Amino acid sequence: MSFDLKVSKGDLVLDSSGDLKPVENYEKLIQDVLKILSTQIGTHPFFPWYGSPITRALIGQSYEGKFVQSIASDQLRKSLERLQTLQKDQLRRAQTVTPDEQLAAVRNIKVERNPLDPRYYRILVTILTKAYRKVDTQVIVEL
Numbered sequence: 126m127s128f129d130l131k132v133s134k135g136d137l138v139l140d141s142s143g144d145l146k147p148v149e150n151y152e153k154l155i156q157d158v159l160k161i162l163s164t165q166i167g168t169h170p171f172f173p174w175y176g177s178p179i180t181r182a183l184i185g186q187s188y189e190g191k192f193v194q195s196i197a198s199d200q201l202r203k204s205l206e207r208l209q210t211l212q213k214d215q216l217r218r219a220q221t222v223t224p225d226e227q228l229a230a231v232r233n234i235k236v237e238r239n240p241l242d243p244r245y246y247r248i249l250v251t252i253l254t255k256a257y258r259k260v261d262t263q264v265i266v267e268l
Contacts, residue, residue, distance in 0.1 A: 129153055150225035151254055155262045158228070158250060161208050162201060162264050177204040179266060193246075194236040201248060205231050224256035232259070 131138040131148035164176035239245035
């Protein structure tokens with residue numbers, strides 16, 4: 126399996142013995158999806174292509190809600206395609222990535238604007254793992 130540490134509410138998770146707990150299977154995929162969608166593209170010093178351009182493209186713009194949702198969905202889908210490419214690279218480099226950790230398909234991306242505070246969007250993502258498990262997750266983005 127590929128290696129990553131489990132994060133919950135921004136903090137590393139410890140196991141019962143006090144060691145850092147690794148994240149695996151579909152929970153790792155969810156964490157990877159949330160990480161790439163919530164990372165502003167260009168902010169990682171070693172991988173400037175990693176992340177999502179959603180906030181950079183939409184900050185300060187007064188686009189109509191449906192248009193923003195369409196742009197955001199397209200950008201998020203492209204970010205998830207980059208995640209798939211990364212996973213394929215891991216497999217080519219002889220890293221084990223379980224079928225539950227692999228993104229097979231993006232089934233749906235829904236972007237909802239908060240009616241009380243239009244700076245906030247809720248992004249709902251439905252994906253399918255290579256193990257044929259449907260996974261739903263969400264992230265809140267402030268523009």
